Amino acid sequence: MSISRTLWTAARVLTQIRHDRRTLLLVLFVPSLLLTLLRFIFVDRLDIFDQIGLMLLGIFPFTSMFLVTSVAMLRERVSGTLERLLSTPLQKLDLLFGYALAFAALAALQACIAAAVAYGPLGLRTQGKIATVLLIGVSTAILGCCTGLLTSAFARTEFQALQFMPAVVFPQVLLCGLIWPRAEMSTALQLASDVMPLRYAADAMSEVGTFPLPTTTLWLDLLAIAGFAFATLLGGAATLRRKSE
Template identity: 85%
Template sequence: MSISLTLATTARVLTQVRHDRRTIALVITVPSLLLALLRYIFVDRLDIFDQIGLMLLGIFPFTSMFLITSVAMLRERVSGTLERLLSTPLHKLDLLFGYAIAFAALAAVQASIACAIAYGLLDLRTQGNIATVLLIAVSTAILGCCTGLLTSAFARTEFQALQFMPAIVFPQILLCGLIWPRADMSTPLQLASDIMPLRYAAEAMSEVGTFPLPTTTLWLDLLILALFAIATLLGGAATLRRQSN
C-alpha cells in the first residue's frame, strides 16, 4: 500500500465529484432542508426535535455516503475503469482508502453545514458540544462509504445498487432507537439491533445530547463503528480481483 497512490485516488475521486454539481448540491442541502422540516413539524415540542434531530445528524451522513459510494464504485466496475486501475501497481487498499478519504471529506462538509444550520438557525440544543457531533457524523459517513464499497460488488446496475438501501439502511433506522426506544423493543429486535452499526451511532448521539463531556459509552460506540468500518472495508477489498495478464 502506498500513501501517494492513495492520495492520488482521493484526488481523482474528488475531481469527479466536483464536476457533478447536482450531486454536491443534493448532498449539502438535503440534510439541512429535512432538519428544517422536522423543526417545524415539532414546533411545539422542541424537546422531541432536539432528540430526533441530533440522531439524524448521525444517520444522514451514513445514508448519503452509502448511496453515493455504491453507485460511484459500480460505475467504476461497469465501465472497466476498475479493471484498468487494478492492472497498475495500485493496491486494492489504495483504491478503497482513496474512496473512503474522498467521501469522508465530502461528508465532513455536509455534516459541518448541517450542524451549523441545526445549531445556529434551528436552535438545536444538546449538552455536548458540536465538535463531538461532527466526529460522530464523520465516523458514520466513513462507515457508509465502506458499506457502499462492499455492496457495490453485488449489484450489476445502478438501479440494483439503489435497491440495497431499503435492505441495509431502513432496518437500521427502524431499530436504532430513532423511532422507538430500544429498551421497549422485544428481545429479538434488541438482539438484531446489536449487530447493526447505526444503533451505535444513534446511541453516541444520544450521549452527546445528555452529557456535557464525552462518556465511556460514547467512545465505545465510536470504537465499534470503527471496527464495523474496517470489517466492511476488508470485505470490499476481498471483492476486488486483480486481472492476470
C-alpha cells in the same frame, strides 16, 4: 498499500464529485433541508426535535455516503475504469482507502453545514459540544462509504445498487432507537440491533444530547463504528471485482 497512491485516488474521486454539481448539491444541502422540515413538524415540541434531529445528524451521513459510494464504485466497474486502474501498481486497499478518505472529506463538509443549520437557525439544543457531533457524523459517513463499497460488489446496475438501501439502511434506521427506544423493544429486536452499526451511532448521539463531556459509552460506540467500518472495508477488498459481468 501506498499512502501516495491512496491520496491520489482520493484526489481523483473528489475531482469527479466536484464536476458533478447536482450530486454535490444534493449531498451537501438535502440533510439541512430535511432537518428544517423536521423542525417545522415539531414546532411545538422542541424537545422531540432536539432528540430526533441530533440522531439524524449521525444517520444522514451514513445514508448519503452509502448511496453515493455504491453507485460511484459501480460506475467505475461498468465503465472499465476500475479494470484499468487495477492493471497499474494501484492495489485494492489503495483504491478503497482512497474512496473512504475522499468521501470522509465530503462528509465532513456535509456535517459542518448540517450542524451549522441545526444549531443556528433551527435552534438545536444539546449538552455536548458540536465538535463531538461532527466527529460522530464523519465516523458514520466513513462507515457508510465502506458499506457502499462492499454492497456495490453484488450489483450489476445502478438500479440494483440502489435496491440495497431498503435492505441495508432501513432496518438499521428502524432499530437504532430513532423511532422507538431500544429498551422498550423485544429481546430479539435488541439483539438484532446490536449487530447493526447505526445503533451505536444513535447511542453516541444520545450521549452527546445528555452529557456535556464525552463519556466512556460514547468512546465505546465510536470504537464499535470503527470496527464495523474496518470489517466492511476488508470485505469490500475481498469481493472487489474489476468489472461487472
